Amino acid sequence: MIGSEKLVARGLGRSYGDAAVVRHGRTVLTERLDRFLQFDARTGVLECEAGVTINALIDHFLPLGFFPSVVPGTKHVTLGGAIAADVHGKNHHVAGAFSRHVRSFRLLTASGAELECSRANNADLFWATIGGMGLTGIITDVRLTLSPVPSPYVSVRYERASNIDDALELFHADDHRYAFSVAWIDCLSRGGSLGRAVLMRGDFAPNELLTARQRHDGSRRSPTPRLSVPGSAPQFVLATPLMRAFNAGYYHSHPGAPRTKVLSYEPFFFPLDKIRNWNRLYGRRGFLQYQCVLPSVGGREGLIRILEMISSSGSASFLAVLKRFGEGEPGQLLSFPRVGYTLALDLPNRGPEVFELLERLDALVVRFGGRVYLAKDARMRPETFRAMYPEFRTWLAIKNEVDPDWRFSSDLAVRLRLMD
Amino acid sequence: MGTTIHSSPASADRTGAVNAPARESVLILGASSSIARWTAHAFARRGYDLILAGRDDDDLARLASDVRVRHNMGAETLHFDALSVSSQATAFGDAVRLAGGAEHLAGVVLAFGLLGDQRRAAHDSELAGYLVDVNFTAAVRVLTVASDHFESRGRGFIVAVGSVAGDRGRQSNYVYGAAKAGLAVFMQGLRHRLAPMGITVLTVKPGFVDTQMTFGHPGLFLVAPPSAVGEQIARAVEEQRSVLYVPAFWRIVMLIIRLLPQRIFHRTRL
Missing domain, CATH: 3.30.465.10 (Uridine Diphospho-n-acetylenolpyruvylglucosamine Reductase; domain 3)
Structure with a gap:
């Protein structure tokens, strides 16, 4: 060198x-x-x-x-x-x-x-x-x-979970039956609805499940994004009451009974790639992303404590994801995923109180034996990392x-x- | 340094195939350059096999693999040093052999070149001569061999990557610019000579392209990705164009620069 x-x-x-x-x-x-x-x-x-x-x-x-x-x-x-x-x-x-x-x-x-x-x-x-x-x-x-x-399409089953316990139960009951499994989670709901979620689970769709049109379109290359966020969004878009209403609206847009849809791999795997410069939606001050994983043992309690803390702070945005991780490989050192639950969310940068919230979240994650994803971190302290x-x-x-x-x-x- | 041929498994396809349409190859000289690399992909996408010539054998081998995997076309590598007299003389013949005979070598793209440091070249006769040797003399020697090939073959195309720098001598790049201007005139004459046969002789004049040559230079604007330039070069060959400015607006920019009266021109730092 x-x-x-x-x-x-x-x-x-x-x-x-x-x-x-x-x-x-x-x-x-x-x-x-x-x-x-x-x-x-x-x-x-x-x-x-x-x-x-x-x-x-x-x-x-x-x-x-x-x-x-x-x-x-x-x-x-x-x-x-x-x-x-x-x-x-x-x-x-x-x-x-x-x-x-x-x-x-x-x-x-x-x-x-x-x-x-x-x-x-x-x-x-x-x-x-x-x-x-x-x-x-x-x-x-x-x-x-x-x-x-088998095709560029994914068959996805959407299922509502009325709170965090409901969501975890669904994950445990039949997650293994799906190749892909993830949940959108409402980090602003409270009380009996704490951690209500929409599970989205599925597999690549065999050709029989496709419509004639999908079979035809499937051979095309991915288009370049047409939507683009032209400038920074005004701050009021990120106000907590508006976010709460938005999340409730999204939750209720899914019917109570599960349903299955066949959609292209792109909106399923890469929803944000469709919108160029999506980060601008968070305004000029931007946002912080927080992703942690909690081990299976004690993970439920930990998740509830974390969700309570986030919900009462009102800091979260629409984009929040809950997922169950499987086993890792024995040789892994700094690799983030480990068996348990992972929660990823965006927090609009509203100033020092967001950083204080994240410090408190870190302490909780450490207490429950979890860790924060380095690829998404910009502010963790050295001692926290070592713990x-x-x-x-x-x-x-x-x-x-x-x-x-x-x-x-x-x-x-x-x-x-x-x-x- | 002379010329060495590196054969690849893909070459077996050519002789083994029965009833296959006649395969045609394009020779790319200076194939490691970004523009050359994407020009290679553009021709492979159009069904041509490639012969990739340059000095960095390892890099050429990787480029050849990339062409094979991406386009399922044949790709050979050829060791070629633009400044070696033996390379200049033998490269074209070697390429004809790799292509499987004169009939199969459809075109050549001359993409080697060196910008150099103009501030040094302005006072260093050694460097100034070197830049002319690479950008002009070497090109003339190789293209002279190529021109006879295409003349006797009666069809095909010759592409040389020149530069907008060759359109008017400017204090910021006139040594490089002079060599590229010479190359453009040479190509013009070649075009005149080969036009009756319908052979395409294309001079490419890139403006700012995002390559190793321009990386980190101050004052760049509207920089073109090399992938777009490669695609435009292949299209210009299909359309039998003579001169291609890429991006196209450089034709206007250079027209204005050429038309600037000297009194005004001398007050600029262009």
Whole structure:
């Protein structure tokens, strides 16, 4: 490696916080590292460069009948970023995190050596890089498995849950029957309706379920977004009473009895990609995203305490998601997902009280043995991080061995004082 | 450095196929450049096999894989150094062989070039000569070989990536600009000579394109993505155009710059 400046790789910059920027250093852009190298249609194994995006994978491989095995809530991320944050999708309860489908990758390390990392080779580095937020080096090539799908459509069952207990019960009763499972949750409802939700669960739809029109349209490439938020929304849009009414309206727009719909994969997996610059809806001050996971044991109680705290603060917005995570892999270190419940929500930045709320939420999450997702964090304190990620010591030993001078660093690493 | 041929499994398809339509290849010289890379994809999308020539063998191999996976077309790599006299002389013949014979080499895209540091080139005769060697002399040598190929073949296309910098000498880039201007005149003459045969001779004049050459330079505006430029180059070949400004508004920008009276021109920092 030439020079001595700090470096961090940046894909499409979709982390919500400071993971892919480094002050007094160089940000290494990877989006042009986007070539496909080899694809085996019998096994679904693809070898490609790490700047390839989920969007590019879908554009090319969906017409051939393959889909990425795990996709996050936006298709505008690179594979390198997906590994660095070990992203998860609506199928975590059965398919695990993104890393489960990664066979191997090549990592350009601080010494200049490019190492092949897999569960068998350089396994320590493999696991330290998964969820390692780019701090072990630059991922150059990736080998991963794509999944065969019957069509570009998803058959989704919508089911209302009148409160959090109802929702958890539904998750436990038959989540395993669906490849994809997620719930929109009303973080502003109170009392007996606390945590009321709409569960959306389904599978890729076989051709028989499609209408003639869907069969015809399915072969087309994804359109570029037509909707765009032209400017920052005025603050009143985010007022709590209006949000509460909006959430109630959305909840009641779903009928009491479950129903099934067949829809294109795009609105199901990537609803926000349809609207360019959707973040502007939060006005000039923007928003904070908070995502935590609580272990199954004690998770219900923890969720109730968290929802009570958020609801009474009135800080949440429309966008909130509840999901059940399945088992992880034994080797995972800083990878976020672990078996339990995950809650993700947007909080409009109304000033210091939001940050105070998040501090209190952090304390609750720690108390219930949970953790906060680094890819979405911009404000956690170093002590909190250490309490949430007990595997950090193991990770740090590997990091110090492969990069003793901390050539790879980021504002996130500095803020969480990872090198101390 | 001379020319080395790297064969790929895809080349087996060509001889093995029975009753397949005659496959045609496009040779891209300087194939690692961003514009070249997307031009390669644009031609592969139109059903051409590719012969990718350049100095960075590893990068070319990756580009070739990308073409094969994305378009299911054949892609070969060819080691080519624009400044090597032997490369200049043999590259075209090697490409003909890789294509499977003169009939099968349908076109050439000359995409190598070097912007260089004008502030240094203005005072450093070594560097100034070097920039002319790469951007002009090397191009002339290779295209001279190519022109005879297409003349005897009687059809095909020749594309060279020039620059808007060649339209008027400016203090900010006149060494590079002079070489590109020379290239444009050479292409003009070639077009005149090959026009009776219906051979397309296209000079591409890119304005600001988002590539390694322009990355981080101050004063860029309305920068075009290289993917769009590649697509426009392939389309211009289909339409048998002579000169292509990309993005198209650069034709107007350069017209104005060319028409500026010298008194006014000398007061600008263009």
